[in-house]
Amino acid sequence: MKRIRNFFRYDNIGLLFILPAFCYMMFFVGYPIISNIILSAQNVTVKNLVKGQKEFIGLENYITLFGDDVFRKALLNTLTFTVACLVFQFLIGFLLALLFNKNFRLAKPVRGLTMIPWMMPMTVTALMFKFMFSTDVGIINYILRSAGFIKENIEWLTTPGTAMIAVVAANVWIGIPFNTILISTGLTTIPQELYESASVDGANGWQKLTRITLPLLRPTIESVLVLGFIYTFKVYDLVYVMTEGGPVNSTHLLSTYSYKLSFDMFQYSKGSSVANILFLILLLVGILYLKITMQGEED
């Protein structure tokens, strides 16, 4: 008894405080992850989900997957998709944040309006972009044609290469507000005096941006990029509604392919293997994020 009491003295008492959260996490997060890892090491298909032997096959699902063209494509697609989305939504979001930071008239209401893409249900956005990118009646082809950029309509969603551009464009549109808001918040923490004294010293706009804004925003930028990576990497509904992974599997992401394997093709173990690979990559990025924020705390 005394030993127990001693154990919880001082620092160890903290363990008690995190116990409820720990239990919750183990039950709702830990258990599904572990059960998914077990599932991915078995050969569960439609025939042995309910009855029959669930054979343990180790890493065989993962090995098969890396030999599967669609999986390799989905993995590559997910990376391309994420990087392309991050670059564009960060750049545009950053510029918008700088713009709204100017505090011109209407800056606040307009900044509020830019939040709309983020508030809209993903399915609505996806359907909207599907119509906009439609070959014959889509507004994007109409604008490009009217402006003289193209003569023939581009078959956005029915050609493998351009379908990817279309889903990236849609996701960039959704992601911009997230970047704008976080960077705007970061900008407000930079003291105005720095800019004033820089002006006195004769710094131009570009110098102020690269010497003051960017260095001081570094922690914000890092967080925005890492969080953006996590949100983009696991996008599912947008692509599912816009292309369902098509045409010819050209826009499959790890998330859509995992769903398709599990619930359309009844290959539960393979589907969970894909989900685990997705999870593993996000886990690494998550650890990176924790490291960055912890460094921020220590500084």
Add this chain to the structure above:
Amino acid sequence: MKKKVFATLVSAMMLASVLAGCGATAAAPAPAAAPEAKEETAEAAPAYDSAGEEAAPASEDASGDVTIWYYWETPGHQEALDHIIQEFNGQQDKITVQAKYVPFADFKKQLSVGASAGELPDIVILDNPDHASYAAMGIFADITDRFDVSTYYPGPVNSCTLDGRLYGVPFGSNDLVLFYNEDMLADAGCEVPATWDELLDVAKKTTKGNVYGFAHCALQNEEGTFNFLPWLWSTGQTSYEINSEGGIKALEFEKSLVDAGAFPKEAINWTQGDTMNQFISGNLAMMINGTWQIPTMRQEVPDMKWNVAPIPQDKQQASGLGGENYAVIAGGNEEAAIAFLKYATSKDTCLYMMDHMGYISSDSTIAKDQFQGDAVYQVFVDEMQYANARGPLPEWPDISDAISLAFNKVITGESDAASAAAEAQATIDSILGQ
């Protein structure tokens, strides 16, 4: 200062996860493989007030609760089902039936999850190509000697059968035919096509301006496969023989339609409902579509002059069989579930459901009296004899995926017919060889 940044970031992150959560739940994925009625509104059908009075009474020992899962989102369908359930519950007091709606996009997922967790209803009404998969999973009761399907059409019964045993009862069927816009064909001086060559010719002639001559849903999923397979079957090949003279010919035929500019490539993103909307908006002169679209079309465009004909053929007439089956869950309240099915499939009750939903009864003795004097529906009823079931095979979803990939590759020009067929065949053979 950094703390403050961190705090704002964390709160933004929490907001973000809340929003992301909203997005995920609000996002009902678009209709996936769905060769069944979805967009239609049931037209006012004659009331069958006496329905069920002469229906088979519940068997002596059956009692308790029966839960049904179904995925029809159309209010007309839900009301029709509810109507017969109320009637059944009202006329006896041993069995209480209730129905639960599960969205189509989640239906297969729910069944899979329910199967592994042991949380299933007593009856499910499911899409017929998926039937064999779930039967193989072992969640459906074998009702071979407990339900008589001898008067049913062979196609639908086949879809409920696995290894010679009956694992369900066909609910109702639909099939595919050619819809055509009478005015557009007349303007182009064309007759209704009956062969592939004629179809290509008419499709070319009716393509002008914004109007495409012909289309069918060509999604890369079950729904697309459903619409493509009649071409393959018409050449005399089975679903498993795509790398054959007939299979390549079918793929090349699709290609020739696309190359002629008469078939919109965008059909690879059109559901059957989208295809119907293009047709009634006057953007299509002809389309392949199913029975369940008729109530909507009659309601939406009462003045449009359209008609139906059998799908143009190569060597033989062929159509795709769609529709739902009832399945009794093994280990559920099986006796009571079967008692309800006997009632639900009795003539008057069945007619009430079919007429409200625009379906054809799978029971040939009922179907032959259905839609008397309705020439449009009569074409569908006649086509039922040539309608093939997909599968039945537990691995059908994988076969279907290979087939839909093949015609998508050909339509988008990713590969030629021969290599697409060869690739699909390799996948099919590896599945069948297992």
